[in-house]
Amino acid sequence: MTEPNENGVNLDMHEPTFMGSPGITGADLKAWRKKHDMTQEMLRLALEVGSRQTIISWEKSEKRLPRYVQLALIGLEHADGHQFMTGYRFSAAEARKARKQSSF
Known part of the structure; x- marks a missing residue:
């Protein structure tokens, strides 16, 4: 979504006004969730x-x-990776590998 909704909130985080927005409402959250094909x-x-x-x-x-x-x-x-967003569950070995890769 690149157009602000009726409340003036822009849900496109690439737009410069995104972080300056007044925040999101429940309707914005629901729209974001559906846009990203996520269940509650x-x-x-x-x-x-x-x-x-x-x-x-x-x-x-x-x-x-x-x-x-x-x-x-x-x-x-x-x-x-977005594995967590799809409900994917790591095996123990995959979780260890992911932790090692994300270590700073």
Whole structure:
């Protein structure tokens, strides 16, 4: 999405106004999730949120969500591999290898 929605929020993080936006609403979160073909459960796992009910309540919210939600979505878009976004579960050997590759 490169056009701002009715609330003036631009969900295209490549646009210069993205970080200066007032934040996202539940409708924006739901649109982002659908754009990235994620279920609520997949998003819950990716954000490491304790309950799917949290995602549901965020999506129903008409108020601005906490800024960390928007920042977490940016992080998800930049994550290497996206295995966690699809619900893929690493084997123990794959997890060790991924940890070694991501070590600084």
